[in-house]
Amino acid sequence: MAFEIVTVPCLSDNYAFLVRSDRTDETALVDVPEAGPVLAALDARGWRLTEVWLTHHHADHVQGLDAVRERWPEIAVTGAAADARRLPPLDRAVGDGDRFDFAGAAVQVLDVSGHTVGHVAYHLPAAHAVFTADSLMALGCGRLFEGTPPMMWESLQKIAGLPADTIVYSGHEYTAANARFALTIEPDNAALVARARAVEAARAAGRPTVPSSLAEELATNPFLRAGLPEVKTAISMAEAADAEVFAEIRARKDAF
Numbered sequence: 465m466a467f468e469i470v471t472v473p474c475l476s477d478n479y480a481f482l483v484r485s486d487r488t489d490e491t492a493l494v495d496v497p498e499a500g501p502v503l504a505a506l507d508a509r510g511w512r513l514t515e516v517w518l519t520h521h522h523a524d525h526v527q528g529l530d531a532v533r534e535r536w537p538e539i540a541v542t543g544a545a546a547d548a549r550r551l552p553p554l555d556r557a558v559g560d561g562d563r564f565d566f567a568g569a570a571v572q573v574l575d576v577s578g579h580t581v582g583h584v585a586y587h588l589p590a591a592h593a594v595f596t597a598d599s600l601m602a603l604g605c606g607r608l609f610e611g612t613p614p615m616m617w618e619s620l621q622k623i624a625g626l627p628a629d630t631i632v633y634s635g636h637e638y639t640a641a642n643a644r645f646a647l648t649i650e651p652d653n654a655a656l657v658a659r660a661r662a663v664e665a666a667r668a669a670g671r672p673t674v675p676s677s678l679a680e681e682l683a684t685n686p687f688l689r690a691g692l693p694e695v696k697t698a699i700s701m702a703e704a705a706d707a708e709v710f711a712e713i714r715a716r717k718d719a720f
């Protein structure tokens with residue numbers, strides 16, 4: 465079973481993703497920041513859009529849906545049951561731990577509340593892919609508009625527990641700014657220093673830094689690393705609980 469995943473840049477710094485099964489000729493779209501680039505990416509490949517997986521209710525993740533549906537009226541829309549009142553009408557309402565079938569493969573739903581309450585991620589083990597949008601991001605995590613630090617910390621732990629070779633498809637190109645912040649937390653993390661350089665080079669060349677691998681996030685992302693003794697020591701919180709350290713790092717980023 466083979467899946468092809470295409471990153472579609474949208475708006476100024478959003479990403480949507482197309483997930484195509486070459487076996488069944490079905491294509492899923494993860495989030496809809498805008499219709500134009502998504503429809504163009506489908507047309508360029510001659511792909512047939514069959515479903516949409518929404519991660520959370522923010523406009524920059526859902527607002528292109530109606531225009532996409534004008535072109536592909538049969539699409540089935542999946543999103544969080546817990547947030548159905550704020551999402552477009554759903555054909556499939558899902559929650560934490562649910563699985564559904566896509567082209568003969570299982571998609572596992574993770575509740576990753578924090579940025580919003582009701583934010584979900586979609587894990588497609590057959591493709592070693594997780595679609596995290598504004599929960600875990602490349603070298604960062606989403607701002608906590610609705611949830612609490614302990615809630616986001618717990619959400620990040622679910623993603624951290626996936627296989628390390630999982631590829632993380634997050635929702636925004638924020639990585640360069642995230643790297644500059646991460647270096648204030650762990651200036652001596654050699655993997656982070658190297659990644660920050662690679663991110664600068666990629667952006668200078670106009671290349672996306674999304675997706676990334678979970679292994680590299682575990683090695684460099686300060687929000688995932690808040691439970692590690694070396695990170696706690698680095699910010700003088702050696703005795704603090706993991707979620708408190710996460711909260712402090714998140715607060716520093718908000719003020720960065």
Ligand code: ZN
Pocket residue numbers: 520522525579598
């Ligand atoms: Zn958002």
Ligand code: FE
Pocket residue numbers: 522524525598635636
């Ligand atoms: Fe967003």
